[in-house]
Amino acid sequence: MPGSIVVLAPDSFKGSAAADVAARALAAGWSDERPGDHLVLRPMADGGEGTVDAFALAVPGATRMPVTVLGPDGRDVTCDWLLLPDGTGVVELASASGLTLLDPLLPRDAHTYGFGQVIAAALDGGARRLLLAIGGSSSTDGGAGALAALGARFLDEAGRSVPFGGGGLEAVAEVDFRELRDLPPGGASVLTDVANPLLGPLGAAAIFGPQKGASAEDVRALDAALARLAGLLDGIDPDTPGAGAAGGAGFGLLAWGAALTPGSAAVAAALDLAGAIRGADLVVTGEGAYDEQSAAGKVPHHVAAIAAAAGVPAALVAGRIGASTESFAQAVSLTELAGSGERAQAEAEQYLRRAGAALARGFSLSRPR
Structure with missing residues (x-):
């Protein structure tokens, strides 16, 4: 059967990886596991660096x-x-x-x-x-x-x-x-x-x-x-x-x-994120630290809301997770993958790639190939 469509829309992982770098690393990890999928890179921002x-x-x-x-x-x-x-x-x-x-x-x-x-x-x-x-x-x-x-x-x-x-x-x-x-x-x-x-x-x-x-x-x-x-x-x-x-x-x-x-919201509109998500099978978003402020309106929250409106599940990758992730179908912490926040930050691209692979494996288990 044809591959799935996955939209990768992370914010920057401040101090570790710009949003475009994070999107590429997640894409590389996903492709390691599911090379037949179509990946759409839409790195996000909220008006800050990147x-x-x-x-x-x-x-x-x-x-x-x-x-x-x-x-x-x-x-x-x-x-x-x-x-x-x-x-x-x-x-x-x-x-x-x-x-x-x-x-x-x-x-x-x-x-x-x-x-x-x-x-x-x-x-x-x-x-x-x-x-x-x-x-x-x-x-x-x-x-x-x-x-x-x-x-x-x-x-x-x-x-x-x-x-x-x-x-x-x-x-x-x-x-x-x-x-x-x-x-x-x-x-x-x-x-x-x-x-x-x-x-x-x-x-x-x-x-x-x-x-x-x-x-x-x-x-x-x-x-x-x-x-x-x-x-x-x-x-x-x-x-x-x-x-x-x-x-x-x-x-x-x-x-x-x-x-x-x-x-x-303005960046998402300018990039037509809603259009990119429409018809996708999964959206992956993320940021350096997912906490209560994130859940109140930062990039992951906004991306997840657009995905929900389109009926598309969303997954989260964060350097550190300190708030409920119940609105996401999957969630991966780079700190948990790396064993420490320091290592996750120092080698962010490596662990973002591993996170992309982990999400792809979880996605494969939840959907028929």
Whole structure:
């Protein structure tokens, strides 16, 4: 009988394997056991690292467009934006202004100027619509750096440009948007699964500042600086869910006119994941740590929901499983396969391949060949 159709739609295994790498490793393991099956690779993302790579693998005809920009610490960074055949440009903050680009961390000085430069390059390159993935930020600058790269000016009392970074916003007294570039004709969607406001105890500085190296004193100063920025941008509500994403870059992009949208859902729609799943026999999804947050709306949850709507069973692979997997037909933990979390993380591709093989064996037992 003909082979089965299996859709592989994992998120990245953060710190171990990008989503496209994970999808290929799972596919290799599955093919070891069931070489006659048809595998459809649809690596997923929620707006964080790996979003460009996921689109590059899943969308035929997507073109990588390299660009060199100013990194979050002032050093040059070379990264890509992606031009899709329909004219959409996919831009990823993490590759231009991300946390992994810093050593040491710079809680007050890191900025998003490079991210804005990549957006500008996409506009110059003919992108008619933008998907902006903003996870993995290194800074807490309210998106001011990105907006400055797009033509905005952030001035102090003397009319001088304030320094880049959240610390520079402590002196901002005027925001000039007269030279700010227009959105592309199809607009810009900001991909994020973060719902935090800009300010306060659940805001950008308080919740995400410490992971970017911010001390308690830094957090207070950065929150005050962001409040100062918000006070200068009338009409943009700092309490908007997601305004605090990426150190407040969500807020800055709202001020540009972009729209915030749930990352997992937007990526799934852009990749037509529902279309790929329709008619499949199994969907495999996964991420590094499957926990209660995952079950509340991360990539595996969203993929499983699309599969359920299509009447297709879903399987889960995770580096570590810490929540109920009752909504999945099968579940495999890389930590259990490897015997330890450290080994699973260090040799993620090997254990992802083994996980793919294990799922294929389980699938074979549950279905006639």
